[in-house]
Amino acid sequence: MNLTIDVVEEKDYCVVKLHGEIDVYTAPKLKKEILPLTEQKGNKVKIDLEHINYLDSTGLGVFISAYKSTKENDGELKLIHVRDRVLRLFKVTGLHEIMAVDEKDRGE
Amino acid sequence: MNLTIDVVEEKDYCVVKLHGEIDVYTAPKLKKEILPLTEQKGNKVKIDLEHINYLDSTGLGVFISAYKSTKENDGELKLIHVRDRVLRLFKVTGLHEIMAVDEKDRGE
């Protein structure tokens, strides 16, 4: 029921590794961690969802605001290692057409 | 919340491998599987609890009746690979003094 967030920051990109569940309880913490990263000019933010076993619209909302923020700051946002179930929610809501949602990218 | 029961029967002993939870819902099924084994004259019954992640007094009750039944039929009952948590319940209730409860035996 909890979420752990590990951020690896490099010079011009960073990887955010998430473990656990993203819901109304954990989403505020996630937003607080991710938004500052997206506000750095030109930053490339990769969010690794490999170990996310639950996500709902509160999580989608956080990723949308992160996406908007990167766009405004000439950065990039990419969701990587997205599992079937989670991917399904991006597809149903049409968000996979807008954001970079990558289920296969297992490299850098 | 469920229990799966696999029985390997040899000439004069058998191993019952359990997976899951033993509670008021699954105990009747367990009793029905184990008791006939204990009623075979001189049978050595080993019950492997390695993959039992939950057990309460309903499970203890099943093992006591299996123990009684082996005694009456000149057989033997042994509980093997018992985990810490499960072992604790045998200790608290004093049953580990009566029955063969083996936490370390990983061989035959």
Next chain:
Amino acid sequence: MEDFDFIEMKVPAKAEYVGVLRLGVSGIASRMGFSYEAIEDLKVALSEAATNVVAHAYENKEKGELTLGFGVYENRLEVMVSDQGESFNFEEIKNRIGPVTYSEDLKSVSQMREGGFGLFLINALMDKVEINNEYGVIVLMTKYLDETEVDVNDQVQAKQ
């Protein structure tokens, strides 16, 4: 009358308990024999309805309660999420919920909405959804064990 088991859970309308409700529905649904996929759908749909109670029902009150009812039938699970908080006008919110579209995004990224997916997801993931908001909000959703039993008409039905 059709026989069924009724299960009720009441929790404070707080974010920290939504995960507990999710555990409840996954336990009941797995006991009933729902597939892994269907259980995930139920978890999301229930969480969306519960999140709305936490986020919207008691905006002007200090605290409130969330009541969850499960109807366990032979062939389906009914989940009822209700609150005694504020109601809403379904016609009014209708045009700010639903999936996003690429054209919407192209218009203006900064105006892209970040919410409005909850009721839409409930409707997409469950077989039948009814909303009653006469007094507080009640979301009643149904999922069938056998998916072939699903009604053709799976739109949100607003009862006002």
Next chain:
Amino acid sequence: MEDFDFIEMKVPAKAEYVGVLRLGVSGIASRMGFSYEAIEDLKVALSEAATNVVAHAYENKEKGELTLGFGVYENRLEVMVSDQGESFNFEEIKNRIGPVTYSEDLKSVSQMREGGFGLFLINALMDKVEINNEYGVIVLMTKYLDETEVDVNDQVQAKQ
């Protein structure tokens, strides 16, 4: 007054729902920050009380209900399991519950009892236990987050 959250679950008094209640308590207890060990204790204690409702409360009736209440406090979790079924005489059952002893076994294996561990385990695993059986049975048990807060006197208290 001390502030706390109250959570309620009601299920039919059937064996198949005891596991669902266990999921509930493990969710609440892990949210509160209880250790893995303490959560396991809570699961067993709750299941023992619930198993008794399923097994004993409604023996002469076709069906009944089990009500579970959680009091979530800053420093402890209170769990209340109650039924509207038959009561029992605490003094009467006192000598057929408790741990087994080696001498008991030696006397006669065939007479060794197979039950009577439920209330004993509840008492052993929780920090404080109260039983009220005026009308139906109510088992109220408490577990503290910080084990140093535990009362010295941890015997079952029968209120009749």
